[in-house]
Amino acid sequence: MSEAHAALRRFREQYLRARQEQADVLADEIIDIADRATDPQIARLQIDSRKWYAGKVRPKVYGEGIALRHTGADGAGAVQVDVTAKSALVDGILDAMKKAPGQ
Numbered sequence: 001m002s003e004a005h006a007a008l009r010r011f012r013e014q015y016l017r018a019r020q021e022q023a024d025v026l027a028d029e030i031i032d033i034a035d036r037a038t039d040p041q042i043a044r045l046q047i048d049s050r051k052w053y054a055g056k057v058r059p060k061v062y063g064e065g066i067a068l069r070h071t072g073a074d075g076a077g078a079v080q081v082d083v084t085a086k087s088a089l090v091d092g093i094l095d096a097m098k099k100a101p102g103q
Contacts, residue, residue, distance in 0.1 A: 023058035
């Protein structure tokens with residue numbers, strides 16, 4: 001591998017790590033926003049925006065849930081796997097904020 005290819009590979013790895021860290025920072029900001037929120041509507045907009053972007057940048061960690069169905073060759077022995085969306089926790093926090101006294 002030439003030196004230019006090696007440099008390009010290192011840059012690519014650094015760039016991917018930086019994007020992953022960016023998604024992690026956005027996820028941390030979601031918790032901070034929920035903790036300090038005084039207006040649930042503004043908080044939801046801020047949280048949903050960060051949640052959406054983090055899911056695009058790092059979908060395996062912050063992406064929406066999926067449901068898969070796998071069957072054997074003869075169609076028997078169906079196995080269903082449901083993966084719950086990670087955003088359910090954030091939605092629960094915002095719902096609790098709406099129901100909290102004084103809101």
